[in-house]
Amino acid sequence: MSTPQKLPLVYVRGFAGDTAGINKAVMDPFYGFNEGSTHIRIGPDNEPDFYQFESPLLRLHLDEGYQILVDGSQAIYLNSHATIPPESIWIHRFYDVSASTWSGRPKEFRMETAAEDLLTLIDTIREKSGAPRVHLVAHSMGGLVCRCLIQKILPDLGRDPAECVGKLFTYGTPHGGITFDFGFGMLERLRDTIGINGAQIFGPERMYEYLTPESVADPNGPPEGWDPREMPLDRPFAFPRERVFCLIGTNPADYDVAHGLSAAAVGPRSDGLVQIDNAYVPGAHQAYVHRSHSGRYGVVNSEEGYQNLRRFLFGDREVKAALVGHRLPQRKDTAWQAEVALSVRGLQIVMHERTSAQWCPIQLRDRTRNPTPEGPAETATDTAGAVPLVDTFLCSGLAHPGDTGTMRYALHLRILSLRERDGLLNFGDHLEQTADFDDILVVDVGADGATSVPALSAVWNSAIAGSIRDHRPGGHARGDENPGPDIWVNHIELPDTAAPIVGADARLRLTVTPWQ
Known part of the structure; x- marks a missing residue:
């Protein structure tokens, strides 16, 4: 059996919220992909035990021989090098243009623009590495950016997503949007109408816009019964769902204390932000792990997440x-x-x-x-x-x-x-x-x-x-x-x-x- 080809990896982070949150996000050179953790929750004699998870970024570097290439910035490195190795990791820094710390005129974040910029990065990486495709690894909203690229941007350009994207792995992505356990839908309608900090992107109307290609989109909005989780197979350039893996968190209790209101609003069947039933694409591979949406005990900063990611990307048998x-x-x-x-x-x-x-x-x-x-x-x-x-x-x-x-x-x-x-x-x-x-x-x-x-x-x-x-x-x-x-x-x-x-x-x- 042949060894799976090593393809470049592109990491796409999640939702940062308002300008203050965006400014904080862009200060990190790796958008959080380099964060790890040091505790496991249950140790001998009921005491917390020490266990070091270095971060998915460093682990892929150590375990799979991937390289992190920067020269003042990723963009400078890509511009100054004619070739790059396929075994490389790249960060889609889509939030930079929306940060007020770079410019006095930050641009408003838009899902379609983030997906278009992701395609530009992918094409550059493919051209300079010689790799036929890249793997996409996304946390939370980042998975929706990737799906916008796969389901809307590329089909609208007449391009087959499978020709440039190898596999898509999502950590805690709200594939079905974000809903609340109380309020009888009023909280969702208020969010989608006012658009607090841009959170309307997790509502059905906006999701329909950025997940549906122009050729089949209904100008009246999503039809009755439309499910945002679906990646339809009956469209031109449909991406195979067997190339998608959804990691689903099941621990709302460990979501950051600052997000306590969010965890209470979405209910116990969640990772603290995304409900379990909204965290997967039907027909895609799935794994459930007892981790929260983010933070030190989150899905990205976990051995559980990394081991599932590594085997999905580089495994040689499916069971x-x-x-x-x-x-x-x-x-x-x-x-x-x-x-x-x-x-x-x-x-x-x-x-x-x-x-x-x-x-x-x-x-x-x-x-x-x-x-x-x-x-x-x-x-x-x-x-x-x-x-x-x-x-x-x-x-x-x-x-x-x-x-x-x-x-x-x-x-x-x-x-x-x-x-x-x-x-x-x-x-x-x-x-x-x-x-x-x-x-x-x-x-x-x-x-x-x-x-x-x-x-x-x-x-x-x-x-x-x-x-x-x-x-x-x-x-x-x-x-x-x-x-x-x-x-x-x-x-x-x-x-x-x-x-x-x-x-x-x-x-x-x-x-x-x-x-x-």
């Missing part, structure tokens, strides 16, 4: 896990939920985590009663009744020294039931935080990246004698059940204890495909 063949007990008063967590051997963090305590469990529906997709896109069953659990990327070059020939992953699966009576939760026989099924699938994948067919073994923790750390995979690797090329599929039986809950035919379906 999907889904629950299939399940049949839930026929009880009209019972709702079923699944909780999942993905851990990687050698990392101090959880790569992906969806739990009830973090307001984002997976809602399970019986495939016999709900044979077609329904509900939120990320939890809907497909026509075959599959419930997606995890979608992640493997990088054979990142195998931990202790892996002894394999890369080890652990998928923690819990299934819980909630009883209802007269439309209210019934706690009469309830045991809080107690799952009806709870087990961990331990997966070992061969670390040889030379082939797309993995040597994979999998066993449930309940069948392992002793600690998982001491377990060594034995016997034959699981076989490929799909005869097609470049796709490996295997169905793993659930432990017998799960049969009364999900049925005897329930399986975990693992799918492995090459990733570039």
Whole structure:
């Protein structure tokens, strides 16, 4: 299997607010991409422990050999050098022209202008590096700047975004806008009418303007049912959604104290600013991490964010896990939920985590009663009744020294039931935080990246004698059940204890495909 090509990276920051916020942002040479953190929240003996995350900028420099090139400024460097290396990181400094510290006549920020300037930077980088495309890495509003470029600016110019953009990774981007938990929509209407500090860019009318190409835009505004999260595939020059990754924060409590009002307004199912349901593009890759929108405990300044970013950009295999063949007990008063967590051997963090305590469990529906997709896109069953659990990327070059020939992953699966009576939760026989099924699938994948067919073994923790750390995979690797090329599929039986809950035919379906 070939090693993914290293492409230039362009970082696009988030919303800065008013002129004072913009002035503060432009004082940072790297627009915040160089900020790190030093604490983890839970340590031994209930004491905070020291853990140093250097920053995504420095980590890409150290881990992947990327260079940060300036000569007084990025612009001076680009103007004075005929060639630049593809393994380079660039900051889209779109806020500079709106800062009063540079000029007495700052320009008003406009989303379309920021996207047009991003295209100019991309074209310059491509020309001087010889790279066919660049990867875009964006925080918060920066993801909307990138989508404006991809969905409006480039199509209006008759250019295919896939010809200049390789992949798009977004941290906590409000793909669905920003909404509030109270006010019955009045707060949103007030924001969009007055445009406080330019925040109307997170409302549907303005989003429709900068996410829709002129050729298909309705002059009357967004049609009924228009979803700003969508990246439509039925348009010329549609960008493939499989090239997009959305990192979703689930911790509102750690959003900066100064933003406490914001965190209270958007509600608990959020990262403190962006609600969970607004933080993804339907059909794109997703990972949920218990981090806040920004700050020292934010998604950008986190090991969780970096590890997902690194594997998405440079991984060589994509792995999907889904629950299939399940049949839930026929009880009209019972709702079923699944909780999942993905851990990687050698990392101090959880790569992906969806739990009830973090307001984002997976809602399970019986495939016999709900044979077609329904509900939120990320939890809907497909026509075959599959419930997606995890979608992640493997990088054979990142195998931990202790892996002894394999890369080890652990998928923690819990299934819980909630009883209802007269439309209210019934706690009469309830045991809080107690799952009806709870087990961990331990997966070992061969670390040889030379082939797309993995040597994979999998066993449930309940069948392992002793600690998982001491377990060594034995016997034959699981076989490929799909005869097609470049796709490996295997169905793993659930432990017998799960049969009364999900049925005897329930399986975990693992799918492995090459990733570039």
